[in-house]
Amino acid sequence: MEAPPAPPPALALHDVSKRYGRHWALARLSYALPQGRSLLLTGHNGSGKTTLLRLVATALSPTHGRVEVRGRDCVEQRDAVRREVALLSHASFLYEDLTAHQNLMVLARLLGLESPSDVADGLLVKVGLTRRSESPVRQFSAGMRKRLAIARLLLKAPAVALLDEPFGELDPAGIQAMEKIIGELKTSGVTVVLATHLIEQGMSLCEERLHLAEGRAVAA
Numbered sequence: 330m331e332a333p334p335a336p337p338p339a340l341a342l343h344d345v346s347k348r349y350g351r352h353w354a355l356a357r358l359s360y361a362l363p364q365g366r367s368l369l370l371t372g373h374n375g376s377g378k379t380t381l382l383r384l385v386a387t388a389l390s391p392t393h394g395r396v397e398v399r400g401r402d403c404v405e406q407r408d409a410v411r412r413e414v415a416l417l418s419h420a421s422f423l424y425e426d427l428t429a430h431q432n433l434m435v436l437a438r439l440l441g442l443e444s445p446s447d448v449a450d451g452l453l454v455k456v457g458l459t460r461r462s463e464s465p466v467r468q469f470s471a472g473m474r475k476r477l478a479i480a481r482l483l484l485k486a487p488a489v490a491l492l493d494e495p496f497g498e499l500d501p502a503g504i505q506a507m508e509k510i511i512g513e514l515k516t517s518g519v520t521v522v523l524a525t526h527l528i529e530q531g532m533s534l535c536e537e538r539l540h541l542a543e544g545r546a547v548a549a
């Protein structure tokens with residue numbers, strides 16, 4: 330009997346380059362992250378981490394090469410990939426005039442969840458925002474926005490969670506809560522790709538590491 334085919338990598342980069350104008354942000358990057366593993370992305374400011382995460386999130390397209398999520402091409406199968414990935418980024422894309430609770434309700438309804446209000450309440454407890462759940466987001470601090478953004482990511486329940494500087498702007502309690510959430514994502518089988526300058530924290534959460542320097546993979 331033939332062995333079943335091996336599952337495709339959670340994330341595969343095939344000779345990926347990305348150019349902004351005349352500047353190459355990523356250059357000929359190849360990498361494969363096996364399913365069941367999580368990836369720590371490191372590198373100095375401007376080394377290409379955010380660019381790579383945005384390519385995987387399908388917010389950008391590569392100039393050359395191919396990016397695949399669980400065997401699907403991020404350009405040709407963009408919609409399918411978008412259903413599987415979620416990006417926690419610097420720009421949090423929250424609705425400023427809606428409350429924290431309403432922000433989560435918009436997505437919960439879009440996803441057709443049962444009892445969306447209860448789900449939103451539960452997530453606001455998890456990220457420590459219950460006391461401000463009825464405040465409009467425009468009144469939120471940077472750390473509060475980050476907390477709400479991770480709640481929204483959890484609501485989407487992605488197969489691959491792309492976390493760009495998830496600890497930035499958070500207070501010590503927020504960092505602890507974020508570490509717990511990342512641990513829970515991993516336990517529930519989500520592939521985590523984590524870009525951070527907090528290398529110790531990142532190393533304790535991820536099994537694999539990709540270190541970028543000027544858009545190329547190098548030994549850390």
Ligand SMILES: Nc1ncnc2c1ncn2[C@@H]1O[C@H](COP(=O)(O)OP(=O)(O)OP(=O)(O)O)[C@@H](O)[C@H]1O
Nearest residue numbers: 349350352354372373374375376377378379380381
């Ligand atoms: N929209 C853009 N237009 C032009 N150049 C860009 C754009 N976005 C990023 N770059 C450039 O691409 C390179 C990689 O940037 P990127 O944001 O991916 O790095 P990073 O590793 O995430 O940095 P940081 O640690 O500061 O967040 C940098 O030289 C940056 O100036």
